[in-house]
Amino acid sequence: MDSLADLDRRIAGCRACPRLVDWREEVARTKRAAFADETYWGRPVPGFGPQDAPLLIVGLAPAAHGGNRTGRMFTGDRSGDVLYQALYDIGLASQPTSVSADDGLELYGVRVTAPVHCAPPANKPTPGERDTCRPWLVQELRLLRPTLRAVVVLGAFGWQAALPAFAEAGWSVPRPRPAFAHGVRVPLDGLDLFGCFHVSQRNTFTGRLTPAMLRDVLRTAAGAAGLPLK
Numbered sequence: 329m330d331s332l333a334d335l336d337r338r339i340a341g342c343r344a345c346p347r348l349v350d351w352r353e354e355v356a357r358t359k360r361a362a363f364a365d366e367t368y369w370g371r372p373v374p375g376f377g378p379q380d381a382p383l384l385i386v387g388l389a390p391a392a393h394g395g396n397r398t399g400r401m402f403t404g405d406r407s408g409d410v411l412y413q414a415l416y417d418i419g420l421a422s423q424p425t426s427v428s429a430d431d432g433l434e435l436y437g438v439r440v441t442a443p444v445h446c447a448p449p450a451n452k453p454t455p456g457e458r459d460t461c462r463p464w465l466v467q468e469l470r471l472l473r474p475t476l477r478a479v480v481v482l483g484a485f486g487w488q489a490a491l492p493a494f495a496e497a498g499w500s501v502p503r504p505r506p507a508f509a510h511g512v513r514v515p516l517d518g519l520d521l522f523g524c525f526h527v528s529q530r531n532t533f534t535g536r537l538t539p540a541m542l543r544d545v546l547r548t549a550a551g552a553a554g555l556p557l558k
């Protein structure tokens with residue numbers, strides 16, 4: 329089986345979803361004015377973090393001018409500002425900001441990934457694109473399995489995508505499938521799955537998800553994963 333580094337390289341070369349390939353490359357060509365002098369990544373964005381992580385965070389998909397620009401999950405956009413600040417606050421990140429793939433950020437015992445690795449138009453992948461991308465998440469889960477103890481899934485889309493991936497990767501997922509809710513905790517065999525509202529601008533600007541709420545879920549999940557906390 330591949331190492332996680334091999335898997336990440338293979339993901340970065342994927343062209344399986346025609347609509348998303350067109351979109352990510354078009355965005356990379358046309359750019360946002362504020363980033364006009366940057367070279368966008370414009371490819372699938374692999375997971376980020378150590379290959380022996382006990383804690384995994386599963387989002388939705390890279391943002392057009394965030395991960396699709398910088399090549400790193402949740403990097404270069406507001407959602408990432410919120411997520412990495414919270415990870416830093418509880419001692420799981422080396423710095424509170426994540427602005428570019430070479431900014432020196434290190435994660436401690438936590439990896440960040442997404443069920444869809446390419447930026448979708450309007451941040452909305454289709455169910456077909458979600459299903460096409462699932463094998464990548466299944467392979468990532470299998471590679472992480474020896475150390476993985478807790479997972480935080482950000483938002484209902486990620487939850488719906490993650491549960492079948494866990495089942496396919498060999499975990500026993502209850503039937504009927506547990507519903508997504510903020511703060512929900514579902515024990516799978518040897519692993520605790522947590523739901524958390526997504527760190528989207530819509531949720532954080534409106535106060536639906538506050539920094540304290542995010543820190544609470546991350547802290548509980550990190551505790552379940554056996555990670556030392558600040």
Ligand code: SF4
Nearest residue numbers: 342344345372446461
């Ligand atoms: S979304 Fe996933 S399956 Fe589709 S092209 Fe991107 S990496 Fe490949």
